[in-house]
Amino acid sequence: xxxSFRIIFLCSILTLFIVLFVVAVNDIQCIFYQNTxxxxxxxxLIGVENDTHNGYVNSHAQNxxxxxxxxxxCCNNTNGxxxxxxxxxxxxxxxxxxxxxxxHVEIGTNSNYNNGTACLGSNWKKVSCTYPAGSCSAPYNCxxxxxxxxxxxxxxxxxxxxxxxxQKVCCGLTNSAPVKPILNYPAHNNNTVFERRPNFNWSxxxxxxxxxxxxxxxxxSCGGGSCSxxxxxxxxxxTNYTVPNPLCVYSAxxxxxxxxxxxxxxxxxxxxxxxxxxxxISNQGNxxxxxxxxxxxxxxxxxxxxxxxxxxxxLVAANIGNVLINVTINASALFNSVAMNTVYYQFEASVNKTxxxxxxxxxxxxxxxxxxAQNLFCNLTYENNTALGNNTGNIELNITVPxxxxxxxxxxxxxxxxxxxx
Amino acid sequence: xxxxxxKKFNKKERLSKERLFFLVLFLxxxxxxxxxLVNSLGVSPADESIYFKPNTSIELEFNIINSExxxxxxxxxxxxxxxxxxxxxxxxxRVSSDAYRIPFKLIIKFPFEMEPGIHTGGIKITPSFETxxxxxxxxxxxxxxxxxxxxxxxxxxxxxxxxxxxxxxxxPLPLYVKFDNLGSEDIFKAGAIVxxxxxxxxxxxxxxTPEISISKSTLGTTRAEPGPILKRGxxxxxxxxxxxxxxxxxxxxxxxxxxxxxxxxxxxxxLFPNTINRVVFKAYSEWNTELSVVGFLKIxxxxxxxxxxxxxxxxxxxxxxxxxTTGLLPGDYILNITLTYADQLKTEIFPITISEKAxxxxxxxxLPIIIxxxxxxxxxxxxVAVLIIKKKKKEQT
Numbered sequence: 111x112x113x114s115f116r117i118i119f120l121c122s123i124l125t126l127f128i129v130l131f132v133v134a135v136n137d138i139q140c141i142f143y144q145n146t147x148x149x150x151x152x153x154x155l156i157g158v159e160n161d162t163h164n165g166y167v168n169s170h171a172q173n174x175x176x177x178x179x180x181x182x183x184c185c186n187n188t189n190g191x192x193x194x195x196x197x198x199x200x201x202x203x204x205x206x207x208x209x210x211x212x213x214h215v216e217i218g219t220n221s222n223y224n225n226g227t228a229c230l231g232s233n234w235k236k237v238s239c240t241y242p243a244g245s246c247s248a249p250y251n252c253x254x255x256x257x258x259x260x261x262x263x264x265x266x267x268x269x270x271x272x273x274x275x276x277q278k279v280c281c282g283l284t285n286s287a288p289v290k291p292i293l294n295y296p297a298h299n300n301n302t303v304f305e306r307r308p309n310f311n312w313s314x315x316x317x318x319x320x321x322x323x324x325x326x327x328x329x330x331s332c333g334g335g336s337c338s339x340x341x342x343x344x345x346x347x348x349t350n351y352t353v354p355n356p357l358c359v360y361s362a363x364x365x366x367x368x369x370x371x372x373x374x375x376x377x378x379x380x381x382x383x384x385x386x387x388x389x390x391i392s393n394q395g396n397x398x399x400x401x402x403x404x405x406x407x408x409x410x411x412x413x414x415x416x417x418x419x420x421x422x423x424x425l426v427a428a429n430i431g432n433v434l435i436n437v438t439i440n441a442s443a444l445f446n447s448v449a450m451n452t453v454y455y456q457f458e459a460s461v462n463k464t465x466x467x468x469x470x471x472x473x474x475x476x477x478x479x480x481x482x483a484q485n486l487f488c489n490l491t492y493e494n495n496t497a498l499g500n501n502t503g504n505i506e507l508n509i510t511v512p513x514x515x516x517x518x519x520x521x522x523x524x525x526x527x528x529x530x531x532x
Numbered sequence: 533x534x535x536x537x538x539k540k541f542n543k544k545e546r547l548s549k550e551r552l553f554f555l556v557l558f559l560x561x562x563x564x565x566x567x568x569l570v571n572s573l574g575v576s577p578a579d580e581s582i583y584f585k586p587n588t589s590i591e592l593e594f595n596i597i598n599s600e601x602x603x604x605x606x607x608x609x610x611x612x613x614x615x616x617x618x619x620x621x622x623x624x625x626r627v628s629s630d631a632y633r634i635p636f637k638l639i640i641k642f643p644f645e646m647e648p649g650i651h652t653g654g655i656k657i658t659p660s661f662e663t664x665x666x667x668x669x670x671x672x673x674x675x676x677x678x679x680x681x682x683x684x685x686x687x688x689x690x691x692x693x694x695x696x697x698x699x700x701x702x703x704p705l706p707l708y709v710k711f712d713n714l715g716s717e718d719i720f721k722a723g724a725i726v727x728x729x730x731x732x733x734x735x736x737x738x739x740x741t742p743e744i745s746i747s748k749s750t751l752g753t754t755r756a757e758p759g760p761i762l763k764r765g766x767x768x769x770x771x772x773x774x775x776x777x778x779x780x781x782x783x784x785x786x787x788x789x790x791x792x793x794x795x796x797x798x799x800x801x802x803l804f805p806n807t808i809n810r811v812v813f814k815a816y817s818e819w820n821t822e823l824s825v826v827g828f829l830k831i832x833x834x835x836x837x838x839x840x841x842x843x844x845x846x847x848x849x850x851x852x853x854x855x856x857t858t859g860l861l862p863g864d865y866i867l868n869i870t871l872t873y874a875d876q877l878k879t880e881i882f883p884i885t886i887s888e889k890a891x892x893x894x895x896x897x898x899l900p901i902i903i904x905x906x907x908x909x910x911x912x913x914x915x916v917a918v919l920i921i922k923k924k925k926k927e928q929t
Contacts, residue, residue: 355697362592363581364751395675396574396597402671425671430599433578444669464877505671524671529654529678530578 138194138230138237138281140185140253142166142271146177148184153196155183155204155253156228157211158269167270168257172211173226179211183254185230187283192234201231204239204253204281208266215256216265217241217279223265235285235378236319246280253279287380288315288323291349291372296389301367303391306356306432306492312384314349315374323374327381330370332358356493359393359433366390396431397528400502409511416476416508418460425505426462427526429490434532437490438483439505444522447514455479455522456508459487463500466491476508483527490528570659572600573673576633579654582640583749584683589641594677596627596634596657603629604659608636612653614681617641627659640681648685650714654678682714684748689715690722692773695753696786704759705788709741709771711752719746722775726756729768731821736762746775764789765820791819791874793843798867798882799850805886808856813869813882815851817843827871829855831884838871862888 140155148154157179158169166181174196185194195201203218207226216223218239230237230253239250241264246252255275256267263277272278292313296303310330315323328344328351344351358366367390375381404422406415417424429435444455456476461469471488487503494501505526574597582590596606606625610618621637638655655677691712699705709724723743728736739756746752766787773780799812811829822845827838838853853869867884870877 354699359577361577361580363583393577393579394574394597395576395578395677396572396599397673397675398572398600399671399673402571404669406669430572431574431578435578464872465875467875469875507669520669522669524669525658525674526671527656527674527676529676 137188137249137251138185138232138253138283139188139251140183140281142254143182143184144180145182146179148182151190152184152186153194153230155185155196155230156207156215156269157182167274168268169270170211171205171207171213171215171228171269173207173213173228176211185253187232187234189234192232192283194237195231195233196229197231198227198229201229202237202239202281203227204230204279205256214266215269216267217256220265230281232283235283237281238284238319239279239281241277241279243277246278248282249284250280250282253281255279285376285378285380286318287382288317288374288376290382291315291323291326291374291384293370293372293384293387296368296370296387298385298387298389300389301360301392303389304394304432306359306391307353308357308389308391309350309352310370310372311350312372315382317376319376324377325375327373327375328370329373330357330368332366332368357391360390361393391432393433393530394431395433395435395528395530396429397435397437397526398428398430399526400426400428404507406507406509409509411511411515412513414508414510416456417504417506418508422507424460424507425524425526426502427487427490427505428502429492429528430501432492433530434492435487435490435528436485436531437487437503438527438529439479439486439524440481440483440527441479441522441524442481444479444509444520445512445515447516448512451478451480453478454510454512457486457524458506458508460504460506462502462504466500466503472503476506479524483525486526489531570600570602570604570661570672572602573597573606573657573659573675574599575657575675575677577677579678579680581680581682584646584681585642587642587644589639592638592640592679593635594638594655596625596636598627598629598632598634601629601632602659603627604661606634607658607660609656609658610653611656611676612651612679614640614651614653614679617643617681618653618655618679638679640679642681646681646683648683648689648714650691651681651683652678653681682712682749684716685714686716688717688719688776688778689713690719690746690773690775690778690780692724692771692780692782694726694769694771694782694784694786696769699788701764701789702761704761706759707739707756707769707786708753709756709773711744711746711754711773711775713746713748713750713752716748718748719752719775722746722752722773723754724756724771724773727770727772728760728762729770731766731768733768736760736767762788763820764792764818791817791823791876793817793819793823793825793871793873793876793878795869795871795880795882796848798869798884801884803855803857803884803886805860805862805888806858808854811853811855811867811869812850813853814848815841815843815871816848817846819843819874820845823873825851825871825873827853827869829853830868830870831855831857831860831865831886834858834860838869843873857886860886862886 154174157172158166158181159179160169172179187194205215205218205228206223207213207215208223209225252272255270255272256277257263257275258267294311296308325347360366367388369386369388371384371386373381373383406422439457443450448454457479458476459472467487468489473486491501576595576597604627606627608620608623617640619639625636627634658674691714693710695708695710697706711722713719721743723741725740727738737760739760741754741756744752744754768785771782794816796814796816803809817823823843826840828835836855841851864885867882868879870879
């Protein structure tokens with residue numbers, strides 16, 4: 111029994127030691143050092159000296175650029191890899207000084223003194239200070255104490271070590287994670303997102319320590335169906351991101367939906383993750399004829415004309431949906447004296463913008479127009495990467511008036527069909 | 533009319549007849565406003581796949597997308613091997629200009645049995661409109677919605693495909709193996725090893741997917757790890773897949789990045805005004821198959837085509853084009869060299885000077901060589917003459 115108690119006692123001591131060590135390991139510690147400068151590895155916060163020049167209790171202060179006082183407050187960190195510095199501005203203001211030397215002090219959050227400041231910073235987390243009239247609480251350590259002569263201790267005060275006065279100056283390495291980003295687009299439960307490569311965007315996450323998050327991780331995951339087109343994690347520094355690969359569209363047989371979150375982090379690696387948003391991408395095929403007629407004007411018997419010279423103009427089709435399509439063509443008869451599927455009425459595909467469709471499987475030479483659908487464009491893209499649009503293709507026409515054709519106006523309706531192929 | 537085609541018909545008479553039969557082919561549509569044209573039409577969803585359920589009916593909803601706010605009537609029709617099972621709630625849909633999405637329903641009545649496999653067909657939407665009378669050639673849109681009916685095979689069967697995402701070279705390639713469970717049973721374990729080769733058959737890397745389970749009539753996707761890092765080009769993948777006790781091997785090609793031809797250097801530094809200039813540049817292919825390249829040279833409005841040339845895998849070649857500088861004054865210009873190949877287009881710009889000097893005739897350039905040749909011939913003649921004189925002297929002695 112005694113042995114058990116002994117083991118429990120030892121374990122408790124060990125645990126307490128580990129906890130204290132872990133808590134203390136990254137603490138700022140400041141000492142009153144009897145020298146005009148500080149030892150290597152520490153940074154001089156201020157110089158202090160009492161009126162008799164032989165102590166640091168009830169002392170005046172001088173800023174760190176002046177090195178005439180016999181005592182210095184020297185600060186470092188219990189973790190050797192963390193460097194403490196006392197540069198101003200840019201770091202937290204611990205104290206304000208009434209003068210460059212022989213100064214009274216006030217707490218850093220006051221603004222009565224403008225003749226000097228004492229600052230603390232680190233190469234790890236942000237330093238912050240509190241000014242309790244009592245004792246310091248974790249994670250803050252006591253740096254110094256101060257006392258005024260007129261009942262107010264937070265300004266017009268003299269400086270002492272931590273046990274001298276009740277008004278304490280407590281500093282520590284603290285950091286707060288940025289707030290959760292707000293996800294803007296695609297919005298939560300938006301089931302009609304059109305873009306296959308949406309521009310995900312979210313609010314800049316403010317950092318309670320000042321400024322905003324320095325980087326974001328966007329996590330897009332896929333559920334509900336069989337996914338083969340999503341990027342799992344992406345690190346960005348901006349508040350928007352366009353995924354490089356098209357996401358999958360929704361269908362009843364493969365009901366893919368996407369969940370996405372953004373984690374905002376500060377430069378110290380403290381992070382906060384947004385609420386999750388869910389969206390689906392609609393499955394839409396849509397084709398528009400940007401030019402849907404061509405004016406061949408008057409033609410003689412036997413005359414040939416085509417749209418390759420742009421007089422008359424070619425027809426132009428554009429894929430304005432969000433899926434890859436094949437485009438077909440057929441037409442009603444143009445001439446009375448000859449049948450369709452003859453050289454008198456022909457079509458071909460031509461490039462309007464490079465990369466719009468796959469020319470190796472498209473009809474790139476004139477072919478006879480038929481009453482039934484024939485292949486025109488193969489893999490006409492929906493991606494509109496250029497200002498002019500590269501989701502377009504030209505439909506060229508080539509007409510020769512048959513020798514036996516009676517005169518009069520001629521009519522033909524071209525049916526441009528399309529279907530999804532991905 | 534037949535006599536018009538007669539070979540006996542002489543040319544004079546024929547021309548006269550031509551004038552007589554002067555055709556007024558109004559192949560136009562400048563009366564656009566007179567026609568009810570459907571120059572834009574969309575559908576959503578753009579396709580559908582369903583699994584076969586014997587002796588049941590399934591109702592699918594689709595939408596016509598009226599993105600151009602037209603008013604017309606759309607006729608719905610079925611096509612393909614499944615058309616006999618397809619029925620519409622209304623075979624004609626009235627589309628009005630104020631409606632963007634117009635829903636319609638398709639009812640598929642499955643028969644008692646169908647052959648295992650994938651049966652295809654679809655919906656064709658044909659807008660009806662007035663052509664506005666004679667003398668017009670107009671185009672309209674007629675979308676199709678492909679529909680697949682998947683009929684399970686007895687026991688276990690999966691349709692396997694490889695999906696590769698588009699990435700730039702140097703980026704780990706996400707490769708997915710997709711299992712479409714077309715069998716009548718669940719698959720408990722499915723996975724694959726993907727072997728990647730270049731097009732010459734040289735093995736590059738093996739990647740493997742974790743195993744997944746796939747319920748019947750569902751799709752399952754598993755990602756191959758690690759994502760291979762490959763150079764730009766075309767590759768061959770051999771997918772050695774397994775699902776439960778079955779093994780299957782299939783091959784497919786995939787690409788990393790797009791074909792790329794770089795212009796490494798413009799060798800011609802100077803052009804001359806008002807003449808046809810030869811322009812030489814070094815082109816380099818960063819693609820691993822042969823590319824046919826054409827293009828054009830351009831300074832301001834002066835543009836001339838570059839004759840077609842081919843670049844092999846990783847090949848660097850001097851290519852030549854010609855540019856007519858008529859109308860361009862001497863000075864500094866930007867030369868655009870545009871190359872097109874494999875559905876790609878790339879333009880690079882180079883500073884170039886059009887010199888004030890006229891082009892030097894080539895004969896001037898070869899004058900020193902001609903002088904050297906004459907001197908050389910004279911020396912040879914002198915040497916020969918000396919040798920002959922010496923020989924004669926020797927014979928005399």
